[in-house]
Amino acid sequence: MKNRLKVLRAERDWTQADLANALQVSRQTINAIEKGKFDPSLPLAFKAARLFNLKIEEIFEDETEN
Template sequence: MKNRIRELRTEHGWTQAALADRLDVSRQTVNALETGRYDPSLPLAFRLARLLGAPLESIFEPDEEPETAHAR
């Protein structure tokens, strides 16, 4: 999943460690989130959105569009 966490974090002037402290996670978790190696749980995603002051949809973008169900 693509995300704008690094961009928004730097706009706030926070280091990875500072964001990690605010989220109560490790700096390594923040790094993994920013590089796309780890997708956050829903509660963590909501905490990120609140802290960064942005809607979830503007922070996270799926790699691919989900398939739509076809009517039968």
């Protein structure tokens, strides 16, 4: 699962810790998601979408076929 979190952070000059804070998850969770270690839960994806005023599809890109 690709995502634009790093870019969205950069546009706002936010650190991973800032974003983690805004989404109320740990910094490591943000780092792991940005690095593609695992996918965010659906509720977390919704929270991120709300935070950035974007659709989930505008932040996360699914790479699985079908």
